[in-house]
Amino acid sequence: MSDISVIMYHYVRRIKDSRFPEIKGLETALFREQLKFLKKHYNFVTTEEVIDCVYNNYKLPTKSVLLTFDDGYVDHYETVFPILQEFEVQGSFYIPVKAVRDNQMLDVNKIHFILASVLDKKQIIVDIKFLIEKYRFEYNLQDFDYYYKKLAVEWRHDTAEVIFIKRLLQVELAEDVRGKIVDILFEKYLQVNESEFAKELYLSENQVKEMLNGGMHIGCHGYNHFWWNRLKPDELEVEIDLSLNFLTEMGVDISNWTAAYPYGSCSDEVEKLLREKKCRLAFTTEVNVAKTSIESSLVMGRLDTNNIPKNSNELPNDWYRKSC
Ligand SMILES: [Zn+2]
Structure with a gap:
């Protein structure tokens, strides 16, 4: 069993000279620096390789790292996608359906x-x-x-x-x-x-398809971005089914579907339902290096971009030493 560092991103854009300089997110230039840092010290892997590791004993490289992007922002197409292609790295994008398909703000x-x-x-x-x-x-x-x-x-x-x-x-x-x-x-x-405003803020369906065709992984983040652990079982099932229908429409390989819990809202009941629906991996917001056993495959912790240096010349920190 290997450990893996999964990193979580939200907004990645030019912030300081934008219309909303107070938005809390990662500047494009720092994202680039962080990728350079990661390239130097870690090994990038894909979500499919992590699934293979969990279920088929595929051996991940040491110091492996996976990049995840939540909430379906247009930043992920305009800023992140071209940079990931340049670095030949896969990103996994967790998309709330109502924002992208129905142009509603979360x-x-x-x-x-x-x-x-x-x-x-x-x-x-x-x-x-x-x-x-x-x-x-x-x-x-x-x-x-x-x-x-x-x-x-x-x-x-x-x-x-x-x-x-x-x-x-x-x-x-x-x-x-x-x-x-x-x-x-x-x-x-x-x-x-x-x-x-929603049309400007979030991805369009065509952008999602283009990213998928460009080798990116697209995953489930629910329809409404509700706290999953506060929903009744039938309500949660609706959230997941709407999301899986959307992923199918986009062309995602549903036999390998993955999820990120909105607000990290997992619980034993939520995990059980995801397991029944054959979810392969699910990411929380608990700040930790993730284990790749089957038992922990639906409660995989993530590091925040702020836990990782944003200067390519910086030395690796404790999170690096904690990953094997
Ligand atoms: Zn979210």
């Missing part, structure tokens, strides 16, 4: 762009306070102070205010009221047509 992305559009985050908090009071009885909510006290804690690079907004609108509130509040804020601060 709530998580609406939140990113709300935050990136408003300099003074206190302004958003004032709006949220108003909206919580407004919907409090209809949705059986706690009062604003309860949520603020519970969630507003500075963490990593984010201020307490940003963490409060993210946690409240991504995790704490139930899906329906959360969606309502996010929509109101998105409309207020972005003042754009959602579907037009």
Whole structure:
């Protein structure tokens, strides 16, 4: 059994001189540097080789690395795909169907762009306070102070205010009221047509097909980008089936389908359902080197791009020493 370093990416684009310089993502130039670094110290493998390793005892090279890209951003076609082709590396792309096929924004992305559009985050908090009071009885909510006290804690690079907004609108509130509040804020601060914005933000189906034909791996990330571990079994099944239908339409080899859990939302029940549906590999967001045994094939950890040097001359870090 081999270990493998799987790296997770989201936005990869020119950020500083763009319309949204506050978007948290990886600059194109740094992506290139990171690939050079990885090429120097690791061995790139494909998703199909990892499947072969798990199920057919194929031996992966030492220090093997796999690149994964979540959420179906157009960045993955415009920026990532040409660079991967240049480096002759395969990427695996996990695509939420409603974003790509139906031009609907994911709530998580609406939140990113709300935050990136408003300099003074206190302004958003004032709006949220108003909206919580407004919907409090209809949705059986706690009062604003309860949520603020519970969630507003500075963490990593984010201020307490940003963490409060993210946690409240991504995790704490139930899906329906959360969606309502996010929509109101998105409309207020972005003042754009959602579907037009989605067309600019996400891949098109033709781009997905082109990437697949260019040797990239395309995988399941659900239809709605819901937390899978919060869905009832039949709801989860719908999410997965819609996604598998989409992959089939795109031309993906469904006998080797793989998934990335939205928000890393796995649980024993979710894993069991994926196993029943013959999912071959599934990636979490737990920061770790992944094991390649059958038992761990649906709970494979990933490193974030920020865990890996972004300068090709830097020396390998602890994650390198932890991988065999
Ligand atoms: Zn995602």
